[in-house]
Amino acid sequence: MTPSPSTVRPLLVATDLDGTLLRSDGSVSARTRAALAATEAAGIPVVFVTARPPRWLDELADVVGGHGVALCGNGAFTYDVHARVVSDVRPIGDPDLHAIIAGVRAAYPSAFFAAERLAGFAHEPAFQSIHDVPPGTPVGPIESLLDSPVGKLLARCPELPDDDFLAGVVDVVGRHGIVAYSGAGGLAEISAPGVTKAAVLEGFAAAHGVPRERVWAFGDMPNDLPMLRWAGESYAVANGHPEVLAAARHTCRTNDEDGVAGVLEAMLAGRG
Numbered sequence: 001m002t003p004s005p006s007t008v009r010p011l012l013v014a015t016d017l018d019g020t021l022l023r024s025d026g027s028v029s030a031r032t033r034a035a036l037a038a039t040e041a042a043g044i045p046v047v048f049v050t051a052r053p054p055r056w057l058d059e060l061a062d063v064v065g066g067h068g069v070a071l072c073g074n075g076a077f078t079y080d081v082h083a084r085v086v087s088d089v090r091p092i093g094d095p096d097l098h099a100i101i102a103g104v105r106a107a108y109p110s111a112f113f114a115a116e117r118l119a120g121f122a123h124e125p126a127f128q129s130i131h132d133v134p135p136g137t138p139v140g141p142i143e144s145l146l147d148s149p150v151g152k153l154l155a156r157c158p159e160l161p162d163d164d165f166l167a168g169v170v171d172v173v174g175r176h177g178i179v180a181y182s183g184a185g186g187l188a189e190i191s192a193p194g195v196t197k198a199a200v201l202e203g204f205a206a207a208h209g210v211p212r213e214r215v216w217a218f219g220d221m222p223n224d225l226p227m228l229r230w231a232g233e234s235y236a237v238a239n240g241h242p243e244v245l246a247a248a249r250h251t252c253r254t255n256d257e258d259g260v261a262g263v264l265e266a267m268l269a270g271r272g
Helices: 017-021 030-041 058-063 094-107 162-176 197-207 222-230 242-247 259-268
Strands: 012-015 046-049 069-072 077-080 085-089 112-117 120-123 150-156 178-180 188-191 215-219 233-237 250-252
Touching: 012 017, 012 197, 017 215, 017 259, 030 046, 030 058, 030 259, 046 197, 069 197, 094 150, 094 162, 162 178, 162 188, 197 215, 197 222, 215 222, 215 259, 222 233, 222 242, 233 242, 233 259, 250 259
Parallel strands: 012 046, 012 215, 046 069, 215 233, 233 250
Antiparallel strands: 069 077, 077 085, 112 120, 112 150, 150 188, 178 188
C-alpha cells in the first residue's frame, strides 16, 4: 500500500470522514490533525465530503479547513461549519419525494423513514437511530414531517437482509432519486436526482478554479464511488468496501493506521 505515483501535487483534497479520515472510534488522530494542517499551510485546501448531516460536523470544527465548508448529506447540504449555517441545500422535489415514499411503502410495508431536512432531523416512531437524536426532534408519520426541504430521505426495513432491501429500494426509487449506502446497517440514503458526492465536489472545485485532474479524493464505501471516479486521483483506504477497493486508482493504509495522513505526508515530502 503506497502513496500515489503521481508527481503532480493536488490543488484540492477531498475526503470522506467515517471509515476514512476518522478512526473507528470517530476520533481524529494527532497525526491526521498535523497532516491536515500541513496540507492547508501548503496552500492546498482540504474539504470534507460526507454522508453525515450538518449537525454532526460541529464536533470537527477545529479540523475543518480555513474555507470553513463541509459538503454533507452525500451532497445534499453545503455547511459552513464555523458559522454553523447551511449555506446551500439540494432538496428532493415534492413530486419525487412523495413518489419515493409511496413506492417504498407499497413494496415494503414494514419499512420506516426518517429525513434530514433543512430544519433538522425528523423521524417516524419506529425509526431507531444509532446516533443520539437531538432533544425536541419531530416524530410522526413521514408525510407529516415534510414541512422543510428534505436533503436526504432515510429508509430502513430490519425484517429484510440489508443487501436485499437496498437493491429493492434502488429499483423502487428509479428516476426519482439517487440511493446511496454509507455503511449504516441496512439504511437506504436517498437524495434528489443528480445529487451525489461527485456532483457537489465538482461544483466546489469549479468555484475554486480547480480542474478535476488536480483533485485527490479518499473514501471507503459505495457512496464514495461517484466522487472517486470523478477525481483525478482516487484512494481507497485498505479497510474499504470491495467495490471501492476495486474502483479506486490507489490504496492507502486503513483509517486506524492514518492512511489519509500517510498519503498527504508523502505528497508534501515530494514522495507522492
